[in-house]
Amino acid sequence: MARQSHDDPAGAESLVAAEAAVDEQEIEAALRPKRLGEFVGQQRVREQLSLVLDAAKLRNRPPDHLLLSGPPGLGKTTLAMIVAAELGMPLRVTSGPAIQHAGDLAALLSSLSEGEVLFLDEIHRMARPAEEMLYIAMEDFRVDVVVGKGAGATAIPLEIPPFTLVGATTRAGLLPGPLRDRFGFTAHMDFYSPAELEQVLRRSAGLLDVPLDRDGGAEIAGRSRGTPRIANRLLRRVRDYAQVRADGVVTADVAAAALTLYDVDEAGLDRLDRAVLDALVRRFGGGPVGLSTLAVAVGEETETVEEVAEPFLVRAGLLARTPRGRVATTAAWSHLGLVPPPGNGALGSGSSAAQPVLFDNSP
Numbered sequence: 215m216a217r218q219s220h221d222d223p224a225g226a227e228s229l230v231a232a233e234a235a236v237d238e239q240e241i242e243a244a245l246r247p248k249r250l251g252e253f254v255g256q257q258r259v260r261e262q263l264s265l266v267l268d269a270a271k272l273r274n275r276p277p278d279h280l281l282l283s284g285p286p287g288l289g290k291t292t293l294a295m296i297v298a299a300e301l302g303m304p305l306r307v308t309s310g311p312a313i314q315h316a317g318d319l320a321a322l323l324s325s326l327s328e329g330e331v332l333f334l335d336e337i338h339r340m341a342r343p344a345e346e347m348l349y350i351a352m353e354d355f356r357v358d359v360v361v362g363k364g365a366g367a368t369a370i371p372l373e374i375p376p377f378t379l380v381g382a383t384t385r386a387g388l389l390p391g392p393l394r395d396r397f398g399f400t401a402h403m404d405f406y407s408p409a410e411l412e413q414v415l416r417r418s419a420g421l422l423d424v425p426l427d428r429d430g431g432a433e434i435a436g437r438s439r440g441t442p443r444i445a446n447r448l449l450r451r452v453r454d455y456a457q458v459r460a461d462g463v464v465t466a467d468v469a470a471a472a473l474t475l476y477d478v479d480e481a482g483l484d485r486l487d488r489a490v491l492d493a494l495v496r497r498f499g500g501g502p503v504g505l506s507t508l509a510v511a512v513g514e515e516t517e518t519v520e521e522v523a524e525p526f527l528v529r530a531g532l533l534a535r536t537p538r539g540r541v542a543t544t545a546a547w548s549h550l551g552l553v554p555p556p557g558n559g560a561l562g563s564g565s566s567a568a569q570p571v572l573f574d575n576s577p
C-alpha cells in the first residue's frame with residue numbers, strides 16, 4: 215500500500231515506504247547489482263544460491279525452480295535477474311496479476327526456449343486455474359492444452375523445454391502448499407543490517423558519482439529500515455540537499471539535516487509513524503488504547519494506522535499490539551525523549567536495552 219503523508223492526501227508516497235514509487239523503476243534498474251558477487255548481504259541466501267547455480271552449470275542442466283520470499287525492497291527482482299545472468303540464460307519476466315487465465319500461461323510456457331529463466335513476480339496473485347497448470351509444467355515440463363468444450367473437450371499434452379521458474383512473493387503464506395512444494399529451493403530474504411546497508415549505499419554512491427563519507431553512509435543506513443530500496447531512495451534525496459545546500463559531499467551532518475527536512479528521523483520513522491507514537495505516549499499515557507481511538511487521535515483511517523504505520527513500529531520494537539490495545543514500549547518513550555512514569559507498565563520496562571530492536575534477523 216502506498217504511504218501518503220499527512221498534508222498531501224493527493225498522494226505523494228512516503229520516503230520510507232518499502233514499495234517502489236511509480237517513477238522509481240529506471241533508477242532502480244541502474245542501481246541493481248548484475249552478478250551474485252556484487253549482491254550485498256543475505257549471505258546465507260547468496261551461498262546457497264551460488265551452490266545451486268554452480269551445480270546446475272556443472273551438470274549442464276537447468277537448476278531447480280527457485281522461490282524468493284520476503285518483504286518489498288530487499289532484492290527479489292534483483293536476484294531473479296542475477297540468476298539468469300549467472301546461468302548465462304535469457305530471462306522472461308511476468309507477474310501473477312498478468313496471468314488471469316490458464317491460456318495466458320500456456321502461451322507463455324510453450325514459447326520458452328530451453329534453459330530460459332522465467333521470472334514470475336507476485337506469484338501469489340496468479341489465477342487458480344493457471345496455478346494448476348503451473349504445477350504440472352514445473353514437474354513434468356508439459357502443459358495440457360484443452361481443446362473443445364463440455365463433454366467433448368480433450369486435453370492435448372504439449373511438451374515444453376526444461377526451464378527454470380523463479381517465483382517471487384512478499385506473501386509466501388498465501389501460496390498453496392502444492393505450488394510451494396514444487397520449488398527445489400526457497401530463499402527467505404531478511405532485513406539488512408546497518409553495516410550491510412552502508413555497503414549498499416557505498417556501492418550506489420559510486421554508481422551515482424556522489425561523494426559519500428563514512429559517517430554519511432552510517433547516518434543514512436540507520437534511517438533506512440533495513441531495506442536497500444529505502445537506503446537508495448534516501449541517498450538520492452540527500453544528494454540533492456548536499457548539492458544545493460552544501461558543497462556536494464554527503465557527511466553525517468548533511469545527511470541528518472537533509473533527512474530531518476524530509477521528516478525521516480534517526481530510526482527511520484516518518485511523520486505518520488511519529489504522530490502515532492506521539493499520540494500513544496503523550497495522549498494515552500503509553501496505552502493500552504484501542505486502534506480506532508488511536509486512529510481518531512491522529513486523524514487517520516484505522517486501516518492506515520494498522521497497515522501503514524504499525525508494522526514498522528512493531529518491528530522496531532516501539533509499539534506492541536496486545537489483546538487490551540496498543541501499548542508503547544520503553545523504547546518508544548525514550549525515542550521521544552521521555553521516561554515512562556513508574557508503574558506505567560510500558561513493555562520492556564526494567565530492561566537496560568531501551569534501544570529499538572530494528573534488525574532482528576532471527577527467523
Ligand SMILES: Nc1ncnc2c1ncn2[C@@H]1O[C@H](COP(=O)(O)OP(=O)(O)OP(=O)(O)O)[C@@H](O)[C@H]1O
Pocket residue numbers: 232233234241242243245246247252253254255256285286287288289290291292293384414442443446
Ligand atoms: N543486496 C543488494 N545489494 C545492492 N542493492 C540491492 C540489494 N537488494 C536490493 N537492492 C537495491 O534495492 C532496489 C530494490 O530491489 P528489488 O527491486 O530487487 O526488490 P524486491 O524485493 O524485488 O521488491 P518488491 O517486493 O517491491 O518487488 C534495487 O534497485 C536494488 O538496486
Ligand SMILES: [Mg+2]
Pocket residue numbers: 290291292335382
Ligand atoms: Mg520486485
